[in-house]
Amino acid sequence: MEDLCSDSINSSSCVSMEDFFDSSSSTHHPADVEALRRLSESLSSLLLLSSSNSFSDLTIAVRSSDPPRDLHVHRCLLSSRSPFFRLHLSSTPPPERLDLGEILVGFDVGYDALVLVMGYLYSGKVGPLPKGVCECADEDCRHVACHPAVKFMAQVLFAASGFEISELVSLFQRRLLGILEKVTIDDLPMILSVANMCNKACPRLYTKCFDIVVTSNLDAVTLEKSISPNIVKSIMDSRSALGFHGPETTSFPDNHMRNIYKALDSDDIELVVLLLAEGHTTLDEACALHYAIAHCNTKITAKLLNLGLADVNHRNLRGYTVLHIAALQKEPEIIVSLLTKGARPSDLTSDGRKRYKSPKGRQEQWTTVDPLNKERLLPRTGCALRYWSKKKEKIRF
Numbered sequence: 001m002e003d004l005c006s007d008s009i010n011s012s013s014c015v016s017m018e019d020f021f022d023s024s025s026s027t028h029h030p031a032d033v034e035a036l037r038r039l040s041e042s043l044s045s046l047l048l049l050s051s052s053n054s055f056s057d058l059t060i061a062v063r064s065s066d067p068p069r070d071l072h073v074h075r076c077l078l079s080s081r082s083p084f085f086r087l088h089l090s091s092t093p094p095p096e097r098l099d100l101g102e103i104l105v106g107f108d109v110g111y112d113a114l115v116l117v118m119g120y121l122y123s124g125k126v127g128p129l130p131k132g133v134c135e136c137a138d139e140d141c142r143h144v145a146c147h148p149a150v151k152f153m154a155q156v157l158f159a160a161s162g163f164e165i166s167e168l169v170s171l172f173q174r175r176l177l178g179i180l181e182k183v184t185i186d187d188l189p190m191i192l193s194v195a196n197m198c199n200k201a202c203p204r205l206y207t208k209c210f211d212i213v214v215t216s217n218l219d220a221v222t223l224e225k226s227i228s229p230n231i232v233k234s235i236m237d238s239r240s241a242l243g244f245h246g247p248e249t250t251s252f253p254d255n256h257m258r259n260i261y262k263a264l265d266s267d268d269i270e271l272v273v274l275l276l277a278e279g280h281t282t283l284d285e286a287c288a289l290h291y292a293i294a295h296c297n298t299k300i301t302a303k304l305l306n307l308g309l310a311d312v313n314h315r316n317l318r319g320y321t322v323l324h325i326a327a328l329q330k331e332p333e334i335i336v337s338l339l340t341k342g343a344r345p346s347d348l349t350s351d352g353r354k355r356y357k358s359p360k361g362r363q364e365q366w367t368t369v370d371p372l373n374k375e376r377l378l379p380r381t382g383c384a385l386r387y388w389s390k391k392k393e394k395i396r397f
Contacts, residue, residue, distance in 0.1 A: 113155035189226035
């Protein structure tokens with residue numbers, strides 16, 4: 001019997017077995033409840049033991065983690081709890097190793113999200129959201145709707161849907177619905193995309209998120225990079241029907257700008273230079289540096305920045321500077337480059353928010369970079385910029 005978790009976003013407790021069962025019913029004796037609790041704890045401890053590969057007969061590889069990690073589990077238990085695993089583990093001989101990225105396609109699920117989902121299958125309880133993974137660097141943030149918490153819940157929702165765990169899908173759909181009004185607009189395409197990939201298991205989440213995106217200032221290019229084409233078309237059709245066209249103008253982005261984007265997507269800086277030489281547009285007019293930081297790898301972004309042809313304090317149509325975008329992407333190398341080239345950390349977004357903030361009472365800032373936990377870098381607003389490097393080397397801005 002599954003234990004039902006409360007709807008509190010960061011609650012570390014689940015509804016107890018006593019609350020799950022009707023205490024007035026004679027069919028559930030306290031001794032039965034205690035037996036179920038002990039069974040849940042025993043199975044949960046089995047998952048903990050499996051971290052050392054003891055007694056396990058199946059390994060799930062999580063290549064999206066940095067570094068890649070393996071989770072050792074048990075075929076019989078997963079098959080009994082999940083129709084998905086029952087089907088995928090029924091072959092003869094059964095697989096001894098599964099790649100998470102191959103069985104859940106379309107959205108990367110991290111190791112910690114997988115552990116939470118597996119913990120539910122083993123124990124029937126939903127544990128607390130892991131603090132180190134679901135917390136941004138803002139000491140004043142409640143970590144309820146910041147990017148790390150939202151991304152983690154989206155990963156759990158996607159995994160639960162893929163593994164056909166309907167009750168866990170329902171729970172995390174409710175959690176995301178409960179914070180949707182607090183989520184930064186930049187995280188909405190991710191939630192909308194995940195809700196769409198859940199195969200109609202999250203209709204309320206999809207509808208509410210879709211409606212917010214339609215009336216938001218998210219531009220067409222951002223939507224095209226985050227959401228499937230058919231959803232983008234539906235959003236644009238809805239905007240047209242409402243007489244609202246987002247931040248786009250008739251001249252942005254034009255074909256010349258899109259050609260620059262394609263060149264950046266192909267890591268072809270030479271082609272970018274050739275396109276600029278035609279004189280149809282500039283990097284600032286195309287918001288090319290914003291695009292590269294948001295959608296391309298750091299190598300091509302650094303090359304574009306080193307051309308020296310873009311204003312590092314230029315604002316896009318949504319009022320974001322290049323540093324604002326870099327803060328959202330949590331790329332320490334790019335942030336360092338922008339600051340050394342004159343990017344202003346004090347600039348506010350169009351709605352009066354800061355994407356970068358020095359610690360209170362300090363004029364100088366020492367930062368470190370953590371490649372193993374980039375989700376803690378740069379929360380969505382008003383935070384200190386804090387990083388850890390593998391060698392704990394400090395970088396002074």
